Amino acid sequence: MRHFKIILLILISLLIIWIDLPENLRVNFKVLNQKIDFIINPLKIDGEIFGLKIKKEFKTHLGLDLKGGSHLVFEADTTKIKKEDLEDALNSARDIIEKRVNFFGVSEPQIQTLKSQGKYRISVDLPGITDVSSAIKLIGQTAQLSFKEETPAKDQKEATQTPIFLRLTKDTELTGKHIKKAQLTFDNQTGKPQVALIFTDEGGKLFAKITERNVGKPVAIYLDQFLLSAPVVQQKIEGGNAVITGNFTVDEAKKLAIAINSGALPLPIKLVEQKNIGPTLGASEVRKSLYAGVIGLFLVILFMVLYYGKLGAIASLALLIYGALSLAIFRAIPVVLTLPGLAGFILSIGMAVDSNILIFERMKEELRKGKSFEVAFNLGFGRAIDAIKDANITTLTVAFILFNPLNWEFLPQFGMVRGFALTLGIGVATSLFTGVVITKRLIKFFYKLR
Amino acid sequence: MVNFLKYKVIYFLISLTVIGIGLFSIFKWGYYYSIDFVGGTNLEYQAKKNISQEKVKKILIKEKIDFKYVSINQKTISIKTKPLDEKKIDQLKKILEKDLDSSLTLIKSETVGPTLSAENLKKTVIACFLAILGILVYMSFAFKSFNYALAAFLAMIHDLLVILGSYSLFSHFFRAEVDTLFITAVLTTMSFSVHDTIVIFDKIREYLQEEGQKDIEYFANKALTETMVRSINNSMTIIFMLLALVFLGGSTIRFFALTLLIGTITGTYSSPFVATPILVWLEKRKNKN
Numbered sequence: 001m002r003h004f005k006i007i008l009l010i011l012i013s014l015l016i017i018w019i020d021l022p023e024n025l026r027v028n029f030k031v032l033n034q035k036i037d038f039i040i041n042p043l044k045i046d047g048e049i050f051g052l053k054i055k056k057e058f059k060t061h062l063g064l065d066l067k068g069g070s071h072l073v074f075e076a077d078t079t080k081i082k083k084e085d086l087e088d089a090l091n092s093a094r095d096i097i098e099k100r101v102n103f104f105g106v107s108e109p110q111i112q113t114l115k116s117q118g119k120y121r122i123s124v125d126l127p128g129i130t131d132v133s134s135a136i137k138l139i140g141q142t143a144q145l146s147f148k149e150e151t152p153a154k155d156q157k158e159a160t161q162t163p164i165f166l167r168l169t170k171d172t173e174l175t176g177k178h179i180k181k182a183q184l185t186f187d188n189q190t191g192k193p194q195v196a197l198i199f200t201d202e203g204g205k206l207f208a209k210i211t212e213r214n215v216g217k218p219v220a221i222y223l224d225q226f227l228l229s230a231p232v233v234q235q236k237i238e239g240g241n242a243v244i245t246g247n248f249t250v251d252e253a254k255k256l257a258i259a260i261n262s263g264a265l266p267l268p269i270k271l272v273e274q275k276n277i278g279p280t281l282g283a284s285e286v287r288k289s290l291y292a293g294v295i296g297l298f299l300v301i302l303f304m305v306l307y308y309g310k311l312g313a314i315a316s317l318a319l320l321i322y323g324a325l326s327l328a329i330f331r332a333i334p335v336v337l338t339l340p341g342l343a344g345f346i347l348s349i350g351m352a353v354d355s356n357i358l359i360f361e362r363m364k365e366e367l368r369k370g371k372s373f374e375v376a377f378n379l380g381f382g383r384a385i386d387a388i389k390d391a392n393i394t395t396l397t398v399a400f401i402l403f404n405p406l407n408w409e410f411l412p413q414f415g416m417v418r419g420f421a422l423t424l425g426i427g428v429a430t431s432l433f434t435g436v437v438i439t440k441r442l443i444k445f446f447y448k449l450r
Numbered sequence: 451m452v453n454f455l456k457y458k459v460i461y462f463l464i465s466l467t468v469i470g471i472g473l474f475s476i477f478k479w480g481y482y483y484s485i486d487f488v489g490g491t492n493l494e495y496q497a498k499k500n501i502s503q504e505k506v507k508k509i510l511i512k513e514k515i516d517f518k519y520v521s522i523n524q525k526t527i528s529i530k531t532k533p534l535d536e537k538k539i540d541q542l543k544k545i546l547e548k549d550l551d552s553s554l555t556l557i558k559s560e561t562v563g564p565t566l567s568a569e570n571l572k573k574t575v576i577a578c579f580l581a582i583l584g585i586l587v588y589m590s591f592a593f594k595s596f597n598y599a600l601a602a603f604l605a606m607i608h609d610l611l612v613i614l615g616s617y618s619l620f621s622h623f624f625r626a627e628v629d630t631l632f633i634t635a636v637l638t639t640m641s642f643s644v645h646d647t648i649v650i651f652d653k654i655r656e657y658l659q660e661e662g663q664k665d666i667e668y669f670a671n672k673a674l675t676e677t678m679v680r681s682i683n684n685s686m687t688i689i690f691m692l693l694a695l696v697f698l699g700g701s702t703i704r705f706f707a708l709t710l711l712i713g714t715i716t717g718t719y720s721s722p723f724v725a726t727p728i729l730v731w732l733e734k735r736k737n738k739n
Contacts, residue, residue: 065702073566116569132559133536271536272566278557285700296694300687307683340631343703346695347638347710350688357687358649361680387652390592391645397584398641401577402634417630424638 018043019058019328042331058331061108063338063419065277066286069127070135073273076120081267089266090120097122099262100138103255122269132276134255140269141224143259145176148220149210168220168230172210175264178203182260184253187245193253195244195260204240212236223256285339293346297323304353308360314442315356315435322352322434329426341419348427351395355435359384374449381440388436392428399425454674454722455667455730461723465608468716472615479622484629485560487574489567490518491534494558495527495543501550509549513542519625526557533561574633581637585644592648597732598655602647605725609643610636612716617709626705635706639713646684646721650677651729666733674722685718 021042028037042058064071081089090113101109101124110125129135151170178200185196199207210219211233220230221244229246248256301319304312326345330337337345363380367373402421443449485492503522506529510517515538519530527546534542539559547554562570585606589599613636620626653673658666692714695707 075563075566119565119569133540136536271561272563274536274559274561276556276559278555285702288698288700289695289703292694292698293691295698296691299690299694303683303686303690339700339702340634340706343695343699343706343710346691347688350691353687354684357680357683361677361683365676387649390648390652393592394585394588394641394644394648395638397588398581398637401581401584402637404577417634420631420634 015043016324016328019331020324023059058328059334060327060331061334061336062286063336063341064125064127064275065339066283066337066342067127068277068283069125070129070132070277071273071275072124072126072132072136072139072271073114074122074124074140074269075272076122077268077270078120086120090122092263093265093267093269094122096262096265097124097139100141100258101126101135103138103258121272132274136271136274138255138259140271141259141265143176143262144224144264145179145260146222147172147174147207147210148222149214150217168218168227172206172219174203174206174210176260177264178206179260182257184250184257185243192245193248193250194246195248195253195257197242197244197260199240199242201240204238207240207242208236208238223259228256286342289339289342289346293342293349296346297349300350300353304356310446311360311363311443314446315353315360315439318356318434318439318442319349319352321438322431323349325434326423326427326430329430330423335422335426336419337423338419340417341423344420344423345427348424348431351428352431352435354391355384355388355432356439358388359436359439373447377443377447377449381436385436388432392432395428396425399428451672451675452678453671454678455671455727458723458727461727465612465720465724469608469611469615472611472618475615475618475622479618481618481621481628482625484627485530485562485567486629487567487571489533489562489564491531491539492558492560493527493529493531493539493542493556495529495546495554496557497525497527497550497554498552500525501527501552505550506546509546513545515542521625527554533563535561570630574630578633578637582640585641589644593651597729597736598651601725601729601732602644602651604728605647605720606640606643608720608724609639609713609716613639613709613713616712617705620705620708624705631703631706632709635709635713638710639717642714643717643720646681646717647725649680650674650721650726653677654726654729666737667730670726670730674726678722681718681721685714688714 019042023041044057076090076093078086078089094111094113098109098111101111106126106129108127110123112123114121114123124139126132126135148168149170149172150168179197180200180203181198183196183198185194186192187194214233215235216233218230218232221228228244231245244256297319301316304315304319306312308315326348329335330345335341359380362384363376366376366379371379399421403418403425404421501522503520506520506522506527507517510520510529510531515534516532517529518532519528521528539561543554543556586599586603589602590596593599593602617626617628617632621628626632650673653676654666654669657669657672661669689711692707692711696704696711699707
């Protein structure tokens with residue numbers, strides 16, 4: 001039984017170390033004329049167990065403020081949507097935005113719908129994207145494609161004198177819904193970029209009808225309120241294809257095709273918040289914070305060892321275990337680390353030794369009364385637990401409210417505060433375990449107590 | 451045993467001075483608020499050469515941009531304005547590049563609209579009240595006695611006033627902004643303040659239970675003597691961490707770490723020197739009646 005426990009402990013420790021390994025660290029050295037060169041990576045699970053596909057990568061997830069990127073919040077205009085359709089409209093808007101975002105090749109975009117005091121919002125996180133204005137343009141486009149024809153004029157004179165776009169006001173039945181696919185193509189003769197539309201069966205039939213009744217007259221293609229092109233129909237077009245020409249650049253034509261392909265947003269959206277952080281700022285802040293964390297940790301350990309001697313060294317060991325364990329938990333959940341989150345973690349390192357100090361002071365008090373080390377040890381742990389428990393509950397309460405786990409809309413939903421609360425909460429909970437349970441085992445081990 | 455409570459007038463004067471200066475600053479200068487709470491646009495550019503602040507201000511005035519603040523730190527330009535839309539931000543960058551004759555890299559651009567910021571403020575206030583309520587409910591459970599809870603609560607208010615006051619000074623002299631991080635630091639401090647008080651009060655209660663209701667002042671002094679080392683040691687470790695963050699951490703969290711640092715110091719100070727004298731006074735008054 002005892003051996004079994006030790007083996008289990010070693011296995012768990014190895015697992016934690018494996019999870020904590022740095023990412024993409026290249027090891028390259030020579031030993032005994034043998035060249036050793038490999039890349040270290042943390043644990044990655046990718047396989048099947050009992051028919052269940054499990055895929056999990058244990059790596060640190062950095063928030064936008066550390067990695068750089070854009071955070072956008074759009075507010076949906078819900079005035080024209082019926083109440084019962086609202087949920088569907090928002091979800092489909094979310095999906096459409098996701099399709100558009102994928103065009104940017106963002107690695108882990110986060111798109112969420114948020115309801116807050118009767119207002120509906122969609123927040124979009126784009127890590128690594130700095131060209132935010134073109135992202136906003138593409139995402140925010142309603143992309144309602146429509147085809148318009150000439151309103152029948154009362155007399156011929158009026159018809160020819162009015163500018164063309166004022167005459168093209170009559171909506172046809174044909175809309176973006178009837179388009180199967182849009183893609184970037186190039187004009188055979190001029191080589192200019194254009195957008196080719198492939199209609200659905202129904203769309204093809206409608207288009208044929210529209211072109212048939214408008215031979216010799218222009219038909220306009222609108223995206224939202226903007227006229228894209230108004231070609232004059234030469235003949236009835238069958239077969240379900242059309243092209244939109246115009247003075248597009250390749251990029252513009254591509255984005256237009258994406259907007260049409262992803263479909264129209266079921267409701268208009270408006271940008272209400274945008275935050276854009278350059279990647280260099282984040283990287284230097286991470287480096288500084290980590291540096292500060294290491295120096296702080298060193299000071300704490302130095303202080304503990306100088307003040308408490310051997311017990312302090314044991315507490316420092318428990319503190320290191322605490323650090324490794326928290327990092328493993330952050331990677332396993334995974335917790336998205338933001339700058340305040342990092343600060344919360346660093347703060348929790350300072351707080352983690354608190355339970356040890358409480359226990360050690362208690363033990364010293366008992367030792368002063370002339371009790372043996374073993375008795376003082378048992379009393380110290382027994383009596384200090386109450387104070388430790390009481391004292392940490394308030395911190396956990398505040399962390400819980402700030403984290404807002406149920407996503408209540410009357411509480412803040414901002415990522416920064418939540419990041420801080422989450423790491424602080426996990427930190428305090430973990431430190432209770434390492435500061436009490438682990439330290440107790442370590443003291444028993446090093447002082448050879450039973 | 452040290453007779454800590456003998457000097458309670460001195461503790462009272464120290465607290466009064468610190469809080470007095472803070473309140474003066476709050477009423478005289480107030481705070482700068484971040485765009486999260488009042489709406490607006492923050493822009494930060496990296497220039498290739500040194501730029502004069504006056505020149506940037508002139509350009510903004512010429513462009514009729516309602517700006518609140520312009521600062522230049524080495525080659526980094528920070529501008530704070532009323533909310534600007536995407537187009538205007540793009541335009542502004544081009545105009546600045548042309549008029550300053552330097553290419554600029556936009557390193558940060560943040561805009562929060564007015565409705566959203568008003569809502570953020572409201573939600574934050576609700577969160578603060580809930581957190582305080584949570585702490586109060588917990589305190590009444592943990593102490594089971596009104597006087598203990600009241601003394602701990604007053605010490606917590608003391609810490610709150612110290613932080614609010616000192617942050618107003620930072621706000622005035624170093625343009626620290628009241629943002630969500632500041633609120634977070636305030637709440638963390640409040641929970642820490644109670645945390646520290648609990649440890650001392652636990653000890654006082656333990657003595658009272660063990661040796662019967664004798665003289666509360668005697669036991670309070672005894673408890674303070676016993677817990678003083680742990681209070682200071684515990685705060686030292688947190689203070690080491692926060693000092694490292696203040697001096698070595700990035701600029702984004704500097705004021706956050708500083709607020710936490712002040713919170714830790716006042717939280718540690720208030721437990722023996724504010725909460726305990728108040729408790730002793732309350733208990734003595736109760737026993738007289």
